[in-house]
Amino acid sequence: MSIERDLKKFISARLAKGKDVKTLQDDDSLFETGIVDSLGVLLLVAFIEEQFNIKVEDEELIPENFETINKVKEFIERKTAIRAKK
């Protein structure tokens, strides 16, 4: 399954809380749409750490990495690439 599909499935099931995510685009802000708040971002971190076997450091917990589905996907790809090099 692709990273996007995994992310969308998790967001829809755990974070959207009844919000309609069918129209959510990969570049829509997860914060401005109210889908991800301070708790939601930590649930998202826990999910990607477990699902993709990566560790998110405190300093990586910034909007630049989590604002949109595309940004989360890019972040996961960067982290998994770093892990693969080790």
Add this chain to the structure above:
Amino acid sequence: MGTQDMPVADLTNHVEFMGLRLISQPGTFRPKKQTEYLVTTALDMMRKNSLSHKCLNIIDMCTGIGNIAIVMALHLPKARIYGTDISEKAIDIACKNAGLYQLEQRISFITGDLFIPLEKINLKGKIDAIICNPPYIPTDKIKYLDASIIEHEPLNALDGGAFGLSYFMRVISDSMVFLKPSGILAFEVGGGQGLSVARLIGKKERYSEAKICPCPGSTEEIVSCSLLDFGKGIS
């Protein structure tokens, strides 16, 4: 702006906190009622752990005008308190407030960013409790605050960075270095942030399970835990 729009504290240059009259000036963060619950929670934890009469080292992180540090010092007669704040103006006023209650010998107020000013003092592993009321409003939510808050409170006392969690992350991380085993960490957090901060604490795997208590009469919460000592936390 007319004086009718100004907070009473800015007109009188004084605030009340837990029955104490303290100096406050425009441009400094004014203590809020819910913060009294942070102090009582921390004091209760110390009483439960029979710490109240011991010689204690306590840090009041983001001390502002020193209200938490001063009340802690008055309730814990053998405690030595270190209060830090990034605002030089707040620290100046905190020193004056300590003077009002003859506490200059037991409270050190130091200007600087979180734990950085304490690095010079040999305190690592020697702290019994860290009490912290940090800025916790998410940066992107500042613009939605009531105008009376934005106009009268210093921005750096409100802005909690990304998700409102930036200061919590730093304090939770650095407290592991400064606290003694079983040392207490207690935060005031914004409404709805309790679970987030508890999760940040849990992620470190070095603290007891965080307790979240709602502040009576407000949306804020108190989150507390202790540094694990060979798997033992405080109750």
